[in-house]
Amino acid sequence: QVQLQESGPGLVKPSETLSLICDVSDYSISSGYYWGWIRQPPGKGLEWIGSIHHSGSSYYNSSLKSRVTISVDTSKNQFSLKLSSVTAADTGVYYCARPRQNSDKACFAYWGQGTLVTVSS
Amino acid sequence: QSVVTQPPSASGAPGQRVTISCSGSSSNIGGHTVNWYQQLPGTAPRLLIHSHNQRHSGVPDRFSGSKSGTSASLAISGLQSEDEADYFCAAWDDILNGYVFGTGTRVTVL
Numbered sequence: 566q567v568q569l570q571e572s573g574p575g576l577v578k579p580s581e582t583l584s585l586i587c588d589v590s591d592y593s594i595s596s597g598y599y600w601g602w603i604r605q606p607p608g609k610g611l612e613w614i615g616s617i618h619h620s621g622s623s624y625y626n627s628s629l630k631s632r633v634t635i636s637v638d639t640s641k642n643q644f645s646l647k648l649s650s651v652t653a654a655d656t657g658v659y660y661c662a663r664p665r666q667n668s669d670k671a672c673f674a675y676w677g678q679g680t681l682v683t684v685s686s
Numbered sequence: 687q688s689v690v691t692q693p694p695s696a697s698g699a700p701g702q703r704v705t706i707s708c709s710g711s712s713s714n715i716g717g718h719t720v721n722w723y724q725q726l727p728g729t730a731p732r733l734l735i736h737s738h739n740q741r742h743s744g745v746p747d748r749f750s751g752s753k754s755g756t757s758a759s760l761a762i763s764g765l766q767s768e769d770e771a772d773y774f775c776a777a778w779d780d781i782l783n784g785y786v787f788g789t790g791t792r793v794t795v796l
Binding site: 610612613673676678 | 721732776786
């Protein structure tokens with residue numbers, strides 16, 4: 566079954582851009598599905614960041630939309646997250662995930678283990 | 687703050703039944719399928735229930751979901767120590783045009 570693994574810097578300075586990659590294995594991104602990012606501040610709840618289809622169709626959390634870019638690289642079978650102008654409020658665990666069905670934009674059945682990103686100078 | 691609200695905590699003794707509520711509006715729970723996730727301490731969330739009341743593969747039948755109007759519920763029967771976790775409901779929201787998670791409920795097994 567599909568496996569996902571996040572990677573990227575664990576420490577980002579305020580005002581800089583947070584960049585993460587999700588490597589997908591045992592499934593080809595170009596075969597379909599939306600691919601999503603979700604985050605969780607320390608001790609708090611889950612927040613959906615956005616979802617993207619390999620075709621380019623995408624949906625973003627309206628509260629983050631001006632700062633977020635999610636893209637797909639089918640040649641590397643990975644998708645990425647960029648969040649600009651970060652502040653301490655962007656600190657948290659970032660998860661990449663895939664929905665249960667090809668037609669779902671969310672309803673995430675497969676998750677990466679998550680990666681902690683701390684925003685601090 | 688989320689547009690979908692849950693009680694912050696719930697508890698029960700082993701073997702008891704615990705119910706968690708999830709309250710939204712016509713733009714999310716009232717108009718879309720509801721999903722439930724379980725998050726054990728220090729781990730990624732796990733999909734428990736999709737489409738209001740369908741258990742995801744491998745989920746014990748002790749877990750059940752329901753929906754009525756703009757609210758949904760997750761019931762855990764025969765509560766076990768390994769059920770101690772955070773539980774989140776979620777649904778698509780037409781006004782936000784995005785996926786919204788509930789505020790989360792921590793279940794404690796007494």
